[in-house]
Amino acid sequence: MTITDHPLVKKYLAAVARETAGLSPERRNELLADLEEHIAVALAEESASGDDEIRAVLARLGDPRTIAATALGEELPAAPASRGRTLGPLVLLAASGPLTVFAPPLGVPALIGAIWWLWSAPQWRNRDKVIGTVAALVPLLFLVSQWVVPAGTLNFGLGAFLPVLLAVPALPTAAGVYLLRAARRQA
Amino acid sequence: MEPDIAGKPAAGKAESQLRKGVLEYCVLAILRDGPRYGVELLETLGAVNGMVTSQGTIYPLLSRLRRDGLVETRWQESPSGPPRRYYELTPSGHAALKEFTAIWPHFRDAVDHFITD
Numbered sequence: 001m002t003i004t005d006h007p008l009v010k011k012y013l014a015a016v017a018r019e020t021a022g023l024s025p026e027r028r029n030e031l032l033a034d035l036e037e038h039i040a041v042a043l044a045e046e047s048a049s050g051d052d053e054i055r056a057v058l059a060r061l062g063d064p065r066t067i068a069a070t071a072l073g074e075e076l077p078a079a080p081a082s083r084g085r086t087l088g089p090l091v092l093l094a095a096s097g098p099l100t101v102f103a104p105p106l107g108v109p110a111l112i113g114a115i116w117w118l119w120s121a122p123q124w125r126n127r128d129k130v131i132g133t134v135a136a137l138v139p140l141l142f143l144v145s146q147w148v149v150p151a152g153t154l155n156f157g158l159g160a161f162l163p164v165l166l167a168v169p170a171l172p173t174a175a176g177v178y179l180l181r182a183a184r185r186q187a
Numbered sequence: 188m189e190p191d192i193a194g195k196p197a198a199g200k201a202e203s204q205l206r207k208g209v210l211e212y213c214v215l216a217i218l219r220d221g222p223r224y225g226v227e228l229l230e231t232l233g234a235v236n237g238m239v240t241s242q243g244t245i246y247p248l249l250s251r252l253r254r255d256g257l258v259e260t261r262w263q264e265s266p267s268g269p270p271r272r273y274y275e276l277t278p279s280g281h282a283a284l285k286e287f288t289a290i291w292p293h294f295r296d297a298v299d300h301f302i303t304d
């Protein structure tokens with residue numbers, strides 16, 4: 001077992017990982033590797049491995065929130081350049097709604113593409129990505145339910161069916177607007 | 188996680204703003220004398236009171252300096268403990284430091300001019 005497998009160290013690095021969820025995976029992994037190396041080197045130089053010595057090294061490194069705030073601050077200048085990368089997945093997400101309901105052969109690839117693009121983008125927190133994914137899947141579920149459920153049991157009547165037919169494809173667009181705001185908030 | 192040591196709200200806003208502006212040039216200045224690894228760099232910075240309150244914040248800064256092409260990194264084995272990531276000034280790093288070194292005395296004098304009576 002190396003020193004960085006010590007529960008105190010793991011707990012500390014996990015806290016940094018949690019607080020840096022808004023960072024791109026590349027930056028986040030680099031930061032975690034740097035901190036891990038720092039801890040290992042600092043302890044090796046003091047020939048220390050006791051709990052108190054580990055605590056002292058971690059205390060000098062500082063509060064994970066302070067480190068995360070610095071890391072997020074350093075990432076700021078790059079954010080405005082990624083406007084296309086914000087709009088791209090959202091436009092595809094919005095288009096996937098009507099396409100999935102009215103033209104499934106086009107809609108399903110668009111849907112998969114939008115979800116994949118969304119998850120590979122660094123500017124959203126996982127919670128926002130989940131919201132986007134759920135919104136993207138609703139039209140597909142709606143389509144499948146039309147198929148699977150026998151016509152008689154899902155009888156809205158035309159008066160209720162039309163609003164649903166309009167609302168379902170619009171849902172991914174609504175999620176897109178929400179995500180656009182979320183991305184601006186992060187920046 | 189010992190926020191009393193780490194967070195140091197007592198350090199004051201003015202001090203933290205100032206540090207934010209000049210810390211990277213202090214890092215570049217330390218590297219002028221040759222490559223250093225993180226812990227070593229922090230020991231040098233820590234020898235002067237008030238320069239670093241939370242050691243971990245130096246790593247996002249070093250990462251940016253590397254992305255901006257002011258420093259380069261390379262790994263080197265060590266006789267004791269894990270390999271170290273060494274930071275080294277690039278020609279642009281030297282140039283940035285030279286520029287700052289030229290500006291700083293004027294800046295310091297200008298501030299002194301206003302705050303001393």
